[in-house]
Amino acid sequence: xxxxxxxHDVRWVAxxxxxxLCDGPVAHGGMLDVDEMELAxxxxxxxxxxxxxxAAEISVDGTPCAAxxxxxxxxxxxxxxxxxxADWAETWGEISTLAAAEVMRQMGQAAPAExxxxxxxxxxxxxxxxxxxxxxxxxxVGRGGRxxxxxxxxxxxxxxxxxxxxxxRARFPRFDGTLSKPAERGxxxxxxxxxxxxxxxxxxRVLIVEQVRFGAFGHGDxxxxxxxxxxxxxxxxxxxxATAIREAEEEAGVHITDLxxxxxxxxxxGGIAQVLISYIGIADLPDDLPGPGGLxxxxxxxxxxxxxxxxxxxxxxxxxxxxxPLLVSLQYLALHRDRLRARGSG
Numbered sequence: 001x002x003x004x005x006x007x008h009d010v011r012w013v014a015x016x017x018x019x020x021l022c023d024g025p026v027a028h029g030g031m032l033d034v035d036e037m038e039l040a041x042x043x044x045x046x047x048x049x050x051x052x053x054x055a056a057e058i059s060v061d062g063t064p065c066a067a068x069x070x071x072x073x074x075x076x077x078x079x080x081x082x083x084x085x086a087d088w089a090e091t092w093g094e095i096s097t098l099a100a101a102e103v104m105r106q107m108g109q110a111a112p113a114e115x116x117x118x119x120x121x122x123x124x125x126x127x128x129x130x131x132x133x134x135x136x137x138x139x140x141v142g143r144g145g146r147x148x149x150x151x152x153x154x155x156x157x158x159x160x161x162x163x164x165x166x167x168x169r170a171r172f173p174r175f176d177g178t179l180s181k182p183a184e185r186g187x188x189x190x191x192x193x194x195x196x197x198x199x200x201x202x203x204x205r206v207l208i209v210e211q212v213r214f215g216a217f218g219h220g221d222x223x224x225x226x227x228x229x230x231x232x233x234x235x236x237x238x239x240x241x242a243t244a245i246r247e248a249e250e251e252a253g254v255h256i257t258d259l260x261x262x263x264x265x266x267x268x269x270g271g272i273a274q275v276l277i278s279y280i281g282i283a284d285l286p287d288d289l290p291g292p293g294g295l296x297x298x299x300x301x302x303x304x305x306x307x308x309x310x311x312x313x314x315x316x317x318x319x320x321x322x323x324x325p326l327l328v329s330l331q332y333l334a335l336h337r338d339r340l341r342a343r344g345s346g
Contacts, residue, residue, distance in 0.1 A: 014080035047112040098126035123236035124191035197229040197329035200285035256281035
């Protein structure tokens with residue numbers, strides 16, 4: 001039911017994607033009648049972000065009445081422009097609905113504060129799912145098919161964390177026209193990520209980063225410190241190009257002046273639900289670049305290496321380049337180096 005709260009206003013939190021209540025003439029909103037189960041679910045969801053129910057007086061059709069509202073223990077930020085539910089729904093509605101579903105699957109399994117700390121990654125996964133739904137690829141080779149032709153008979157979520165794991169039983173249409181037997185599959189879900197290989201066309205060299213990778217360590221690799229392009233997760237609400245530029249600054253202290261798209265691709269579609277978007281990033285790479293980089297808050301410890309083009313390409317033959325995006329990026333650079341150098345020298 002439409003309702004108002006006098007002596008308040010609803011504003012965007014400055015620089016954020018959600019609203020806040022602050023002092024003002026009147027805040028417009030709505031009142032919900034909920035049962036005990038619905039109330040418990042609302043309490044859990046809001047507690048993930050540090051919000052708790054407090055008593056308030058609102059007005060419905062001009063009649064004062066008591067209600068509960070969710071308020072944060074700490075003021076979330078400075079008030080921004082006037083709140084618009086329509087604007088929020090256009091940008092964040094679908095993402096937030098999917099993210100909320102993942103949050104609520106963890107009710108009774110994880111502490112709300114723990115889920116709140118992971119909410120950025122949860123929203124990034126939701127955004128990745130929506131982008132994949134809208135991805136229209138040309139098909140000159142192959143028969144293809146629609147995702148809605150796959151019959152999902154069971155779906156479980158045994159693990160939620162920085163990544164998530166899904167267990168699925170499904171049938172799919174075979175190329176001979178019959179329906180397959182039930183296939184049991186595990187799906188490792190990660191948000192889409194960007195890679196960018198910084199390249200200086202004047203000095204003809206690239207920047208390659210080195211860091212320990214626990215996937216390689218868990219696989220038994222005796223040397224899990226791997227060479228890679230700069231890489232990072234595409235945050236919810238962020239463009240892929242913005243991610244590439246941001247990550248180059250954070251990981252290596254490099255300012256990218258131009259991006260060249262290598263491609264969008266699945267790194268391992270048999271069981272990993274993730275798309276990588278790879279770029280060559282044009283940059284100035286002098287000898288005095290910063291030393292070890294990465295964000296301390298994310299536990300990153302990253303060492304940058306300036307590598308001449310010929311030496312970088314040699315990493316492919318020696319096997320020292322053992323990470324897919326580095327192989328793809330170096331091969332693209334080998335194909336397009338003359339064009340990029342001509343542009344760079346101009």
